[in-house]
Amino acid sequence: MSEFNTKECSTSSSTIRMTKDRVSVDNKRIINNGRTTDANQLVPIKYQWAWHYYLDGCANHWMPSEVSMQRDIEQWRNPKAFTDNERHIIKRNLGFFSTAETLVGNNIVLSIYKLVDNPECRQYLLRQAFEEAIHTHAFQYIVESLSLDEGEIFNMYRETKQIYEKDEFSMSCTQGILDESVDLKTKEGKQKFLNNLVSFYVVTEGIFFYSGFVTMLSFGRQNRMPGTCEQIQYILRDESIHMNFGIELINTIIDENPESWTQEFKEYLLQRIKRAVELEVSYAQECLPQGILGLNVQLLREYVQYIADRRLEKLRLPKQYGSNNPFPWMSEVIDLRKEKNFFESRVTEYQTGGALEW
Numbered sequence: 001m002s003e004f005n006t007k008e009c010s011t012s013s014s015t016i017r018m019t020k021d022r023v024s025v026d027n028k029r030i031i032n033n034g035r036t037t038d039a040n041q042l043v044p045i046k047y048q049w050a051w052h053y054y055l056d057g058c059a060n061h062w063m064p065s066e067v068s069m070q071r072d073i074e075q076w077r078n079p080k081a082f083t084d085n086e087r088h089i090i091k092r093n094l095g096f097f098s099t100a101e102t103l104v105g106n107n108i109v110l111s112i113y114k115l116v117d118n119p120e121c122r123q124y125l126l127r128q129a130f131e132e133a134i135h136t137h138a139f140q141y142i143v144e145s146l147s148l149d150e151g152e153i154f155n156m157y158r159e160t161k162q163i164y165e166k167d168e169f170s171m172s173c174t175q176g177i178l179d180e181s182v183d184l185k186t187k188e189g190k191q192k193f194l195n196n197l198v199s200f201y202v203v204t205e206g207i208f209f210y211s212g213f214v215t216m217l218s219f220g221r222q223n224r225m226p227g228t229c230e231q232i233q234y235i236l237r238d239e240s241i242h243m244n245f246g247i248e249l250i251n252t253i254i255d256e257n258p259e260s261w262t263q264e265f266k267e268y269l270l271q272r273i274k275r276a277v278e279l280e281v282s283y284a285q286e287c288l289p290q291g292i293l294g295l296n297v298q299l300l301r302e303y304v305q306y307i308a309d310r311r312l313e314k315l316r317l318p319k320q321y322g323s324n325n326p327f328p329w330m331s332e333v334i335d336l337r338k339e340k341n342f343f344e345s346r347v348t349e350y351q352t353g354g355a356l357e358w
């Protein structure tokens with residue numbers, strides 16, 4: 001038995017104990033490292049995927065203020081540039097995203113970070129938390145640039161039922177985990193935590209963001225709101241890394257704690273995801289009472305069902321819908337390796353690091 005055999009040693013960063021015992025990669029786990037390893041040592045790395053997602057996130061760094069909003073401002077001011085329905089859908093999406101990004105960040109910092117005590121996963125979580133701050137910044141920047149009523153946009157999640165219901169669906173799981181009585185040593189505690197991870201990584205970031213992405217990027221494909229859409233494109237790229245990290249995290253926790261993955265729990269998660277699909281379709285319905293830009297509620301429903309099936313497969317749960325992808329162009333936007341920019345605007349290139357001057 002190792003001398004790391006103290007609970008404080010792992011879960012709290014403020015306590016260490018002198019020892020000649022070194023961390024062994026074999027002892028590392030995603031959760032409950034208290035008896036086996038040390039939360040303060042990144043290496044030796046066990047979960048190479050977590051480290052690679054961290055590097056991918058850093059390689060895709062961007063800042064909202066580097067994106068010009070000039071054409072968006074001109075278009076938004078032009079009374080003929082958008083119909084009322086189009087303005088409605090743009091404002092709804094800004095209202096949804098402006099607070100959703102913050103609540104994803106809060107859930108990382110307040111609940112996930114506390115319970116995942118593996119250092120390489122925490123390294124990624126620190127990066128992701130900053131990206132969520134950048135995303136919230138992006139919506140603040142768009143709202144300010146367009147001189148929108150910030151009170152209207154940032155309060156929309158409390159004033160519009162379809163947004164409130166989506167946010168409440170996930171936020172109720174943050175509350176459950178903040179409860180001090182959650183014990184990750186028990187099957188129930190692990191399931192509660194896994195439900196939080198599924199609700200944020202699979203549902204919020206993997207389903208609830210997608211009607212917004214499709215409808216906003218449809219404007220971008222017509223060269224409308226190009227600065228807004230360039231930022232949303234970067235956000236979509238970040239979000240697909242967040243979701244892939246999250247699914248890998250969830251599946252690894254399940255593999256390390258197989259007793260949590262009961263038939264009953266799988267059925268519960270399946271019902272949750274089906275409920276999330278309904279909430280997302282009713283959000284799309286509210287945003288888009290009439291078809292615009294070649295979009296309508298039926299196509300968005302198919303798309304939401306299609307992506308829900310993809311998420312279910314990755315979670316090793318049975319597909320539910322069998323819908324086809326009505327927007328194949330979305331896969332191209334998500335693909336990080338595509339060299340050509342979808343909107344033929346500049347790709348923010350941080351990988352050279354040449355911009356720093358001392």
Ligand code: MN
Nearest residue numbers: 101131132135
């Ligand atoms: Mn985000």
Ligand code: FE
Nearest residue numbers: 104205239242
């Ligand atoms: Fe995210």
